[in-house]
Amino acid sequence: MKITAVEPLVLGAAWRNLIFLKVKTDEGLVGIGECTLHNREEGILGYLPGAVRRHVIGSDPFNIEDLWLRMYRNEFWRNGPIAVTVMSGIEIACWDIVGKACGQPVWRILGGQCHEKVKAYANAWYTVERKPEEFAKRVKVVLGKGYKALKVDPFGPGGLEISHAEKVKSVELVAAIREAVGPDVEIFVEMHGRFSAATAIEIARMMEPYHPGWIEEPCPPEDIPSLVKVAEHVNLPVATGERYYTRYGFREVLESTAPDILQPDVIHAGGLMEMKKIASMGDVRSMVMAPHNSNGPVCTAASVHFDFCTTNVKIQECFDDFSETWVVDAVPGTPRPKDGYFYPPDKPGLGVELNEDLIKEHPYKEGFFNMWEKNWHMRQFTS
Numbered sequence: 001m002k003i004t005a006v007e008p009l010v011l012g013a014a015w016r017n018l019i020f021l022k023v024k025t026d027e028g029l030v031g032i033g034e035c036t037l038h039n040r041e042e043g044i045l046g047y048l049p050g051a052v053r054r055h056v057i058g059s060d061p062f063n064i065e066d067l068w069l070r071m072y073r074n075e076f077w078r079n080g081p082i083a084v085t086v087m088s089g090i091e092i093a094c095w096d097i098v099g100k101a102c103g104q105p106v107w108r109i110l111g112g113q114c115h116e117k118v119k120a121y122a123n124a125w126y127t128v129e130r131k132p133e134e135f136a137k138r139v140k141v142v143l144g145k146g147y148k149a150l151k152v153d154p155f156g157p158g159g160l161e162i163s164h165a166e167k168v169k170s171v172e173l174v175a176a177i178r179e180a181v182g183p184d185v186e187i188f189v190e191m192h193g194r195f196s197a198a199t200a201i202e203i204a205r206m207m208e209p210y211h212p213g214w215i216e217e218p219c220p221p222e223d224i225p226s227l228v229k230v231a232e233h234v235n236l237p238v239a240t241g242e243r244y245y246t247r248y249g250f251r252e253v254l255e256s257t258a259p260d261i262l263q264p265d266v267i268h269a270g271g272l273m274e275m276k277k278i279a280s281m282g283d284v285r286s287m288v289m290a291p292h293n294s295n296g297p298v299c300t301a302a303s304v305h306f307d308f309c310t311t312n313v314k315i316q317e318c319f320d321d322f323s324e325t326w327v328v329d330a331v332p333g334t335p336r337p338k339d340g341y342f343y344p345p346d347k348p349g350l351g352v353e354l355n356e357d358l359i360k361e362h363p364y365k366e367g368f369f370n371m372w373e374k375n376w377h378m379r380q381f382t383s
Helices: 041-056 064-073 081-102 132-144 164-181 197-210 224-233 246-256 272-283 297-308 325-329 356-361
Strands: 003-012 017-025 030-034 118-122 149-152 186-190 214-216 238-240 316-318
Touching: 003 041, 003 081, 003 356, 017 041, 017 081, 030 081, 030 297, 041 064, 041 081, 064 081, 064 272, 081 272, 081 297, 118 297, 132 149, 132 164, 149 164, 164 186, 164 197, 197 214, 197 224, 224 238, 224 246, 246 272, 272 297, 297 316, 325 356
Parallel strands: 118 149, 118 316, 149 186, 186 214, 214 238
Antiparallel strands: 003 017, 017 030
Protein backbone atom coordinates (compact mmCIF):
# COMPACT_ATOMS: atom_id res chain seq x y z
CA MET A 1 0.00 0.00 0.00
CA LYS A 2 1.30 3.47 -0.90
CA ILE A 3 0.17 7.00 -0.10
CA THR A 4 -0.86 8.79 -3.28
CA ALA A 5 -2.17 12.20 -2.08
CA VAL A 6 -2.77 14.39 0.97
CA GLU A 7 -5.69 16.81 0.80
CA PRO A 8 -6.33 19.57 3.38
CA LEU A 9 -9.87 20.78 4.18
CA VAL A 10 -10.36 24.01 6.14
CA LEU A 11 -13.39 24.62 8.38
CA GLY A 12 -13.97 28.16 9.67
CA ALA A 13 -15.15 28.53 13.26
CA ALA A 14 -15.52 31.30 15.84
CA TRP A 15 -11.93 31.74 16.99
CA ARG A 16 -9.81 29.48 14.82
CA ASN A 17 -9.81 27.66 11.51
CA LEU A 18 -9.77 23.88 11.74
CA ILE A 19 -7.55 22.08 9.23
CA PHE A 20 -8.43 18.46 8.49
CA LEU A 21 -6.46 16.09 6.26
CA LYS A 22 -7.38 13.25 3.95
CA VAL A 23 -4.46 10.90 3.30
CA LYS A 24 -5.28 8.78 0.26
CA THR A 25 -3.79 5.43 -0.78
CA ASP A 26 -3.55 3.37 -3.94
CA GLU A 27 -5.78 0.70 -2.36
CA GLY A 28 -8.67 3.09 -1.79
CA LEU A 29 -8.30 3.48 1.97
CA VAL A 30 -8.36 7.10 3.19
CA GLY A 31 -7.00 8.22 6.54
CA ILE A 32 -8.35 11.25 8.41
CA GLY A 33 -6.04 13.58 10.33
CA GLU A 34 -6.00 17.11 11.70
CA CYS A 35 -3.32 19.82 11.77
CA THR A 36 -5.14 22.80 13.25
CA LEU A 37 -2.85 25.52 14.62
CA HIS A 38 -4.70 28.73 15.36
CA ASN A 39 -3.10 31.92 14.04
CA ARG A 40 -0.78 29.74 11.95
CA GLU A 41 -3.15 28.45 9.28
CA GLU A 42 -1.16 30.05 6.47
CA GLY A 43 2.02 28.44 7.74
CA ILE A 44 0.44 24.99 7.92
CA LEU A 45 -1.09 25.24 4.45
CA GLY A 46 2.16 26.62 3.05
CA TYR A 47 4.45 23.97 4.57
CA LEU A 48 2.18 21.00 3.90
CA PRO A 49 2.61 20.59 0.11
CA GLY A 50 6.41 20.54 0.24
CA ALA A 51 6.53 18.14 3.18
CA VAL A 52 4.09 15.82 1.41
CA ARG A 53 6.08 15.96 -1.83
CA ARG A 54 9.42 15.31 -0.12
CA HIS A 55 8.41 12.63 2.35
CA VAL A 56 4.86 11.32 2.17
CA ILE A 57 3.91 10.47 -1.41
CA GLY A 58 4.91 6.88 -2.16
CA SER A 59 5.34 5.97 1.52
CA ASP A 60 3.72 2.88 3.02
CA PRO A 61 1.23 4.18 5.65
CA PHE A 62 2.08 1.17 7.85
CA ASN A 63 5.71 2.33 8.15
CA ILE A 64 4.79 5.12 10.53
CA GLU A 65 8.03 5.26 12.53
CA ASP A 66 10.10 5.49 9.34
CA LEU A 67 7.90 8.21 7.86
CA TRP A 68 7.99 10.20 11.12
CA LEU A 69 11.77 9.93 11.32
CA ARG A 70 12.25 11.12 7.76
CA MET A 71 9.88 14.07 8.25
CA TYR A 72 11.71 15.07 11.43
CA ARG A 73 15.36 14.19 10.83
CA ASN A 74 15.70 14.84 7.12
CA GLU A 75 14.52 18.44 7.38
CA PHE A 76 17.43 20.67 8.39
CA TRP A 77 15.16 22.99 10.44
CA ARG A 78 13.62 20.68 13.02
CA ASN A 79 10.87 21.01 15.55
CA GLY A 80 8.60 24.05 15.91
CA PRO A 81 4.81 24.15 15.88
CA ILE A 82 4.19 24.29 12.12
CA ALA A 83 6.40 21.39 11.06
CA VAL A 84 5.43 19.16 13.98
CA THR A 85 1.72 19.89 13.57
CA VAL A 86 1.89 18.83 9.92
CA MET A 87 3.81 15.70 10.93
CA SER A 88 1.23 14.95 13.61
CA GLY A 89 -1.74 15.28 11.30
CA ILE A 90 -0.21 12.92 8.73
CA GLU A 91 0.89 10.43 11.41
CA ILE A 92 -2.63 10.30 12.88
CA ALA A 93 -4.12 9.76 9.42
CA CYS A 94 -1.72 6.85 8.87
CA TRP A 95 -2.93 5.21 12.08
CA ASP A 96 -6.48 5.68 10.84
CA ILE A 97 -5.52 3.82 7.65
CA VAL A 98 -3.82 1.04 9.62
CA GLY A 99 -6.89 0.62 11.84
CA LYS A 100 -9.21 0.48 8.85
CA ALA A 101 -6.97 -2.02 7.06
CA CYS A 102 -6.88 -4.25 10.16
CA GLY A 103 -10.53 -3.75 11.05
CA GLN A 104 -9.63 -2.52 14.55
CA PRO A 105 -9.92 0.72 16.53
CA VAL A 106 -6.58 2.50 16.80
CA TRP A 107 -6.44 2.10 20.59
CA ARG A 108 -6.39 -1.69 20.22
CA ILE A 109 -3.45 -1.56 17.82
CA LEU A 110 -1.48 0.85 20.03
CA GLY A 111 -1.58 -1.32 23.13
CA GLY A 112 -5.15 -2.22 23.96
CA GLN A 113 -7.56 -1.03 26.62
CA CYS A 114 -6.19 0.26 29.95
CA HIS A 115 -9.32 2.03 31.24
CA GLU A 116 -13.03 1.28 31.32
CA LYS A 117 -13.74 4.99 30.92
CA VAL A 118 -11.78 8.25 30.83
CA LYS A 119 -12.97 11.36 32.62
CA ALA A 120 -13.57 14.42 30.44
CA TYR A 121 -13.28 18.07 31.39
CA ALA A 122 -15.03 20.96 29.66
CA ASN A 123 -13.31 24.03 28.30
CA ALA A 124 -14.38 27.08 26.24
CA TRP A 125 -17.61 27.35 28.25
CA TYR A 126 -16.96 30.72 29.96
CA THR A 127 -17.74 33.13 27.11
CA VAL A 128 -19.46 35.63 29.41
CA GLU A 129 -18.51 38.80 31.27
CA ARG A 130 -15.82 38.40 33.90
CA LYS A 131 -18.25 38.72 36.78
CA PRO A 132 -18.72 36.11 39.52
CA GLU A 133 -22.48 35.93 38.99
CA GLU A 134 -22.04 35.39 35.23
CA PHE A 135 -19.46 32.64 35.66
CA ALA A 136 -21.63 30.96 38.32
CA LYS A 137 -24.63 31.04 36.01
CA ARG A 138 -22.76 29.83 32.96
CA VAL A 139 -21.10 26.91 34.75
CA LYS A 140 -24.53 25.39 35.32
CA VAL A 141 -24.59 24.65 31.57
CA VAL A 142 -21.43 22.60 32.02
CA LEU A 143 -23.05 20.59 34.81
CA GLY A 144 -26.16 20.17 32.71
CA LYS A 145 -24.10 18.41 30.05
CA GLY A 146 -22.88 15.89 32.59
CA TYR A 147 -19.34 17.12 33.13
CA LYS A 148 -17.76 16.51 36.49
CA ALA A 149 -14.67 18.58 35.75
CA LEU A 150 -13.94 21.86 33.98
CA LYS A 151 -11.19 24.33 33.28
CA VAL A 152 -11.23 28.11 33.45
CA ASP A 153 -8.86 30.97 32.75
CA PRO A 154 -10.21 33.62 35.14
CA PHE A 155 -7.55 36.18 34.22
CA GLY A 156 -7.75 39.10 31.85
CA PRO A 157 -4.97 39.93 29.39
CA GLY A 158 -2.35 40.47 32.13
CA GLY A 159 1.37 39.89 31.73
CA LEU A 160 4.15 38.93 34.16
CA GLU A 161 2.47 40.99 36.86
CA ILE A 162 -1.15 42.01 37.44
CA SER A 163 -2.62 44.43 39.92
CA HIS A 164 -3.88 43.37 43.33
CA ALA A 165 -7.40 44.22 42.23
CA GLU A 166 -7.08 41.89 39.24
CA LYS A 167 -5.77 39.11 41.46
CA VAL A 168 -8.74 39.50 43.78
CA LYS A 169 -11.18 39.60 40.86
CA SER A 170 -9.72 36.44 39.33
CA VAL A 171 -9.88 34.57 42.62
CA GLU A 172 -13.47 35.71 43.12
CA LEU A 173 -14.39 34.14 39.78
CA VAL A 174 -12.93 30.80 40.88
CA ALA A 175 -14.69 31.11 44.24
CA ALA A 176 -18.00 31.69 42.48
CA ILE A 177 -17.49 28.62 40.33
CA ARG A 178 -16.65 26.49 43.36
CA GLU A 179 -19.76 27.65 45.18
CA ALA A 180 -21.88 26.90 42.12
CA VAL A 181 -20.54 23.41 41.41
CA GLY A 182 -20.00 22.16 44.95
CA PRO A 183 -17.05 20.26 46.40
CA ASP A 184 -17.02 17.23 44.11
CA VAL A 185 -16.54 18.82 40.68
CA GLU A 186 -12.91 19.33 39.67
CA ILE A 187 -11.84 22.86 38.73
CA PHE A 188 -8.59 23.40 36.84
CA VAL A 189 -7.10 26.89 36.64
CA GLU A 190 -5.45 27.90 33.37
CA MET A 191 -2.76 30.60 33.55
CA HIS A 192 -1.71 30.43 29.87
CA GLY A 193 1.98 31.06 30.55
CA ARG A 194 1.44 34.67 31.62
CA PHE A 195 3.07 35.14 34.97
CA SER A 196 6.39 35.54 36.70
CA ALA A 197 7.09 32.92 39.33
CA ALA A 198 6.35 35.40 42.14
CA THR A 199 2.97 36.37 40.66
CA ALA A 200 1.96 32.78 39.99
CA ILE A 201 2.90 31.72 43.52
CA GLU A 202 0.88 34.51 45.10
CA ILE A 203 -2.19 33.77 42.99
CA ALA A 204 -1.95 30.02 43.63
CA ARG A 205 -1.85 30.62 47.37
CA MET A 206 -4.90 32.88 47.15
CA MET A 207 -6.77 30.15 45.26
CA GLU A 208 -5.91 27.28 47.60
CA PRO A 209 -9.17 27.52 49.62
CA TYR A 210 -11.13 26.65 46.45
CA HIS A 211 -9.11 23.48 45.82
CA PRO A 212 -8.13 23.70 42.15
CA GLY A 213 -7.11 20.37 40.69
CA TRP A 214 -4.08 22.04 39.14
CA ILE A 215 -2.62 25.34 38.01
CA GLU A 216 -1.69 25.19 34.33
CA GLU A 217 1.22 26.87 32.56
CA PRO A 218 1.85 29.35 35.38
CA CYS A 219 4.96 30.78 33.66
CA PRO A 220 6.07 31.28 30.04
CA PRO A 221 6.77 27.83 28.59
CA GLU A 222 10.36 28.78 27.71
CA ASP A 223 11.12 29.62 31.35
CA ILE A 224 11.53 26.24 33.00
CA PRO A 225 13.51 27.58 36.01
CA SER A 226 10.49 29.73 36.94
CA LEU A 227 8.23 26.68 36.59
CA VAL A 228 10.50 24.84 39.02
CA LYS A 229 10.32 27.76 41.46
CA VAL A 230 6.52 27.74 41.32
CA ALA A 231 6.34 23.99 41.89
CA GLU A 232 8.60 24.33 44.94
CA HIS A 233 6.48 27.07 46.55
CA VAL A 234 2.84 26.10 45.97
CA ASN A 235 0.62 23.44 47.46
CA LEU A 236 -1.27 22.75 44.23
CA PRO A 237 -0.40 20.36 41.39
CA VAL A 238 1.35 21.99 38.44
CA ALA A 239 0.42 21.12 34.84
CA THR A 240 2.14 22.08 31.59
CA GLY A 241 3.03 20.81 28.15
CA GLU A 242 0.75 22.08 25.39
CA ARG A 243 3.55 24.22 23.92
CA TYR A 244 6.30 21.60 23.87
CA TYR A 245 6.90 19.58 20.72
CA THR A 246 8.13 15.96 20.43
CA ARG A 247 9.88 13.95 23.12
CA TYR A 248 12.99 16.04 22.55
CA GLY A 249 11.10 19.20 23.42
CA PHE A 250 9.75 17.60 26.60
CA ARG A 251 13.12 16.39 27.86
CA GLU A 252 14.15 19.50 29.78
CA VAL A 253 10.82 20.04 31.54
CA LEU A 254 10.67 16.35 32.45
CA GLU A 255 14.19 16.43 33.84
CA SER A 256 13.25 19.46 35.94
CA THR A 257 10.61 17.30 37.72
CA ALA A 258 8.49 20.47 38.08
CA PRO A 259 5.22 19.22 36.52
CA ASP A 260 2.82 16.83 38.17
CA ILE A 261 0.65 16.63 35.05
CA LEU A 262 1.85 16.58 31.43
CA GLN A 263 -0.36 18.09 28.73
CA PRO A 264 1.04 17.36 25.28
CA ASP A 265 -1.37 17.89 22.40
CA VAL A 266 -1.57 14.93 20.02
CA ILE A 267 -1.68 17.14 16.90
CA HIS A 268 1.11 19.44 18.10
CA ALA A 269 3.48 17.09 19.95
CA GLY A 270 4.14 14.68 17.10
CA GLY A 271 1.18 12.33 16.82
CA LEU A 272 -0.03 9.20 18.58
CA MET A 273 3.22 7.25 18.78
CA GLU A 274 5.13 10.31 19.98
CA MET A 275 2.48 10.85 22.67
CA LYS A 276 3.06 7.27 23.83
CA LYS A 277 6.78 7.96 24.12
CA ILE A 278 6.22 11.19 26.06
CA ALA A 279 3.81 9.35 28.36
CA SER A 280 6.44 6.70 29.06
CA MET A 281 9.04 9.36 29.84
CA GLY A 282 6.61 10.93 32.30
CA ASP A 283 5.61 7.59 33.79
CA VAL A 284 9.11 6.90 35.08
CA ARG A 285 8.78 10.12 37.10
CA SER A 286 5.22 9.32 38.30
CA MET A 287 3.71 12.07 36.12
CA VAL A 288 0.22 11.64 34.72
CA MET A 289 -1.13 12.70 31.34
CA ALA A 290 -3.97 15.13 30.66
CA PRO A 291 -3.81 15.60 26.88
CA HIS A 292 -4.44 19.13 25.67
CA ASN A 293 -7.13 19.63 23.02
CA SER A 294 -8.41 23.06 22.05
CA ASN A 295 -8.64 21.87 18.47
CA GLY A 296 -11.25 20.09 16.39
CA PRO A 297 -13.13 16.79 16.56
CA VAL A 298 -10.48 14.73 14.76
CA CYS A 299 -8.03 15.75 17.49
CA THR A 300 -10.67 14.71 20.03
CA ALA A 301 -10.93 11.30 18.40
CA ALA A 302 -7.16 10.81 18.26
CA SER A 303 -6.81 11.94 21.88
CA VAL A 304 -9.47 9.49 23.08
CA HIS A 305 -7.79 6.60 21.27
CA PHE A 306 -4.51 7.57 22.92
CA ASP A 307 -6.19 7.78 26.31
CA PHE A 308 -7.60 4.27 26.27
CA CYS A 309 -4.28 2.58 25.45
CA THR A 310 -2.08 4.60 27.85
CA THR A 311 -1.77 3.62 31.50
CA ASN A 312 -0.93 6.99 33.08
CA VAL A 313 -3.79 9.06 31.61
CA LYS A 314 -5.67 11.16 34.16
CA ILE A 315 -8.30 13.11 32.22
CA GLN A 316 -9.13 14.44 28.73
CA GLU A 317 -9.87 18.03 27.69
CA CYS A 318 -12.87 18.64 25.43
CA PHE A 319 -13.99 21.83 23.62
CA ASP A 320 -16.56 20.17 21.38
CA ASP A 321 -19.66 20.83 23.49
CA PHE A 322 -18.95 24.56 23.44
CA SER A 323 -18.12 25.03 19.77
CA GLU A 324 -20.60 25.80 17.00
CA THR A 325 -22.86 22.86 16.20
CA TRP A 326 -21.40 22.49 12.73
CA VAL A 327 -17.92 21.82 14.12
CA VAL A 328 -18.85 18.38 15.48
CA ASP A 329 -21.39 17.77 12.70
CA ALA A 330 -18.54 18.17 10.21
CA VAL A 331 -16.86 15.08 11.68
CA PRO A 332 -19.44 12.27 12.07
CA GLY A 333 -18.34 9.66 14.58
CA THR A 334 -16.60 12.11 16.93
CA PRO A 335 -16.42 10.63 20.46
CA ARG A 336 -18.69 12.54 22.85
CA PRO A 337 -18.60 12.44 26.66
CA LYS A 338 -21.49 10.64 28.36
CA ASP A 339 -22.19 11.70 31.94
CA GLY A 340 -18.74 13.25 32.06
CA TYR A 341 -16.74 10.32 30.66
CA PHE A 342 -15.44 9.05 27.35
CA TYR A 343 -15.88 5.38 26.49
CA PRO A 344 -13.79 3.29 24.09
CA PRO A 345 -14.59 3.89 20.39
CA ASP A 346 -15.48 0.65 18.63
CA LYS A 347 -15.20 1.43 14.89
CA PRO A 348 -12.06 0.64 12.84
CA GLY A 349 -9.39 3.31 12.70
CA LEU A 350 -10.31 6.56 14.41
CA GLY A 351 -13.96 5.88 13.66
CA VAL A 352 -14.62 9.31 12.16
CA GLU A 353 -15.52 10.67 8.74
CA LEU A 354 -15.56 14.14 7.17
CA ASN A 355 -18.75 15.82 5.99
CA GLU A 356 -17.15 17.66 3.11
CA ASP A 357 -20.30 19.44 2.02
CA LEU A 358 -20.73 20.95 5.48
CA ILE A 359 -17.06 21.91 5.62
CA LYS A 360 -17.46 23.77 2.31
CA GLU A 361 -20.38 25.72 3.80
CA HIS A 362 -18.07 27.13 6.50
CA PRO A 363 -14.85 28.18 4.74
CA TYR A 364 -11.71 29.84 6.07
CA LYS A 365 -12.35 32.97 8.18
CA GLU A 366 -9.82 35.77 8.46
CA GLY A 367 -9.08 36.71 12.05
CA PHE A 368 -6.63 36.81 14.94
CA PHE A 369 -7.09 35.16 18.32
CA ASN A 370 -5.20 37.47 20.70
CA MET A 371 -5.03 36.60 24.40
CA TRP A 372 -3.55 40.00 25.19
CA GLU A 373 -6.75 41.84 24.28
CA LYS A 374 -9.57 42.66 26.65
CA ASN A 375 -12.33 40.05 26.63
CA TRP A 376 -10.19 37.56 24.70
CA HIS A 377 -12.10 34.78 26.50
CA MET A 378 -15.19 35.58 24.46
CA ARG A 379 -13.34 33.67 21.72
CA GLN A 380 -14.60 35.62 18.75
CA PHE A 381 -12.55 36.51 15.70
CA THR A 382 -11.10 40.02 15.68
CA SER A 383 -9.98 41.23 12.27
